[in-house]
Amino acid sequence: MLKVSIKSNHHLCFIISFFLLSAGCNKDLRNISLFSTKLNQTDLGFLELDQKKSIPLNLMKTNFDHFIDLKNSIQTNSKIEKLQTEDLINTFPYEFSESDQMKLYAETAVCPWNHKNKLLMIGVSSGFPKNDTDEGSKEIVVLLDNSGSTNGLPLQKAKKELIEYITKDLRPIDKISIILFNDRPELIWNSTTESNIATIVTKIQKINSYGGTNVLPAVKLGLKILENSKMKKNLVLLTDGDLGGLNPDEFKEMFATKKISFSILDSVGGKEFLDDIMKSFISNKIIQYQLIDESRTGIIDSILKERTITLSTNVTSELVLDPNIVSRYRYVGLETGNKVDKVLPITIGDRFTYVSLIEIETQSENEIELGEVTLNYSKQGRTLKLNEKIKNSTKNYYYASKDFQFASGVAVFSMLVNDSRSLGDSDYYLAYHLVQNSLDFDKNHFRKDFFRVLQDYRTHLKKNIR
16 A cells, blocks of 8 residues: 655645656646646735836845755755745846846746746846957966855855856856865865866855964965966955965065966955955055955956956836736735835846746737836946837747746746645646756756756655655
């Protein structure tokens, strides 16, 4: 006798689907609809649209730890905490953002989990400055300080900045090594021998702070790696400003005869927190110095190229839908009907990307205009605005862009894990195929990494069948 213990209806849907597929009962996974929850739309967080008004979009900054925690829970077969759908969607890179200019993107297709409704994807990208083609290749050694004094925010900021660089700015022609150090140094990654970016990102996220600060052995190891390089040499130190009693003269002598660009990125809070050694290096221009500011990204890239990061300030985005065509809408990830009434303007750097999914109920199937999304911002003293018209589309989600399919696949998976009432006629296999179909664009293997998480989740469910 088989005893089955199941905590959610969607898990039951997955198990039934699995047995049917094993028996060869259904070869087209796209049409699986074995379980349906029929709830009133208002129970699913839908908001009435009774007049033409602005709907603010909450441009958020991503917490990459959320994805790491999910992977760890699945790999260790432990309880998966409730997922923040919007946070998870914005963990990954998107093809629409591959531009050197501020960009606003909007796309509509049939909603994958509710075919009566439409799904609107809105994307905002501040642009990725083009790499200079004439600057030549670089060999970069990053020294990451994880001593006890970096515990908490300093280490978090340093890890985030390092991940930003290797996932968004590191060019194929460059080489990078990462040395972790506290009392002693440890080479944890070299791009020459290890090419999987997703693997090192996971490793960086798991780094904790402990021990003392001994920067000299780490610097010496970095110099040894760079010693015979024919490329432009760069040493980058991510620290909290404490150089652990380093002798300034010895340090200066180490760089006197070597053509190496040396940069220090401070994760604490300004030069007033630095020790006298580092202050003397800055004043004598022995090093380049930058403060890691959470409102900016791409700092490592900017300091290596000796360029200034362009900031966009007073950034807001809003959506206006036509109430004659759209009767209800909901923010995917919010199921309590919460309104986002007011959003404060934010400041973003060169490499900001944001994606939002909004499910809408329309009263027409005609391909007409549903509304407009607007992006307002200030840059270099100018007030600027971008607008994008939103069209009512009847296209199937499998014919939508790869970005649309991937974002909606992540949303389906998140709703599945959260046992969401909004999932409707969908199940695990919808998320699986949406993500699988989107793998053509896979910057630094992050989509494949998420696809492996989907596959591991299937195993995770099997282990929880009793």
